[in-house]
Amino acid sequence: xxxxxxxIVALDYPDRAGALEMAARLDPARCxxxxxxxxxxxxxxxxxEALQARGFRVFLDLKFHDIPNTVAGACRAAAALGVWMxxxxxxxxxxxxxxxxxxxxxxxxxxxxxxxTVLTSMGPGDLAEVGLEGPPEAAVLRLxxxxxxxxxxxxxxxxRELSALRTALGPxxxxxxxxxxxxxxxxxxxxxxxxxxxAVAAGADHLVIGRPxxxxxxxxxxxxxxxxxxxALTPSDGPLP
Numbered sequence: 001x002x003x004x005x006x007x008i009v010a011l012d013y014p015d016r017a018g019a020l021e022m023a024a025r026l027d028p029a030r031c032x033x034x035x036x037x038x039x040x041x042x043x044x045x046x047x048x049e050a051l052q053a054r055g056f057r058v059f060l061d062l063k064f065h066d067i068p069n070t071v072a073g074a075c076r077a078a079a080a081l082g083v084w085m086x087x088x089x090x091x092x093x094x095x096x097x098x099x100x101x102x103x104x105x106x107x108x109x110x111x112x113x114x115x116x117t118v119l120t121s122m123g124p125g126d127l128a129e130v131g132l133e134g135p136p137e138a139a140v141l142r143l144x145x146x147x148x149x150x151x152x153x154x155x156x157x158x159x160r161e162l163s164a165l166r167t168a169l170g171p172x173x174x175x176x177x178x179x180x181x182x183x184x185x186x187x188x189x190x191x192x193x194x195x196x197x198x199a200v201a202a203g204a205d206h207l208v209i210g211r212p213x214x215x216x217x218x219x220x221x222x223x224x225x226x227x228x229x230x231x232a233l234t235p236s237d238g239p240l241p
Contacts, residue, residue, distance in 0.1 A: 068092075068100075071099060141161070
């Protein structure tokens, strides 16, 4: 399983045209791209295939959360599509995550399988409203340990939990971090944020960066600035062929 690029650009667009227009301004040797619910619902698997045809590794960010059999089928379909990375919700529980793991295990190139712990938009008050008492960090650590025990390759977590997760779960467990904002950028709807340098120093393997790149007049320039800041001038396993 390849390590892949350190930087992942979130193509959070409402249609195929906008996503592919931005992709044309990016370099697949420098970043992967993320396809989320809005874009995938609007454009379907065809947009994933179009991005792959341009040389991009694709993180399919659909956060599957359902009964084990349904999630297994969805993960199997995603693996057949050839995505590099996909995710499920850790709150789906051990049996659901184990079913997801089994579903992708025999793919020609098994994707990196992640569990989402606590959404980066949620603070203590949000968690309390859904019955999860205590700080987000405690819930994240509990769910991340369950994810590792259930066969996940890593978790999606905010920058604020990185250090504790890296210490608790070791160097091989992947930590994928949204909520990354270059210094001076607006937080948007992310509550638990950090700069790229802070996130990498705390243990992040991959950084998901959206609006600071996609709303910039110079998206490649923003990526180069981030790469310089974190010392990741090329993908961790080299450019794609």
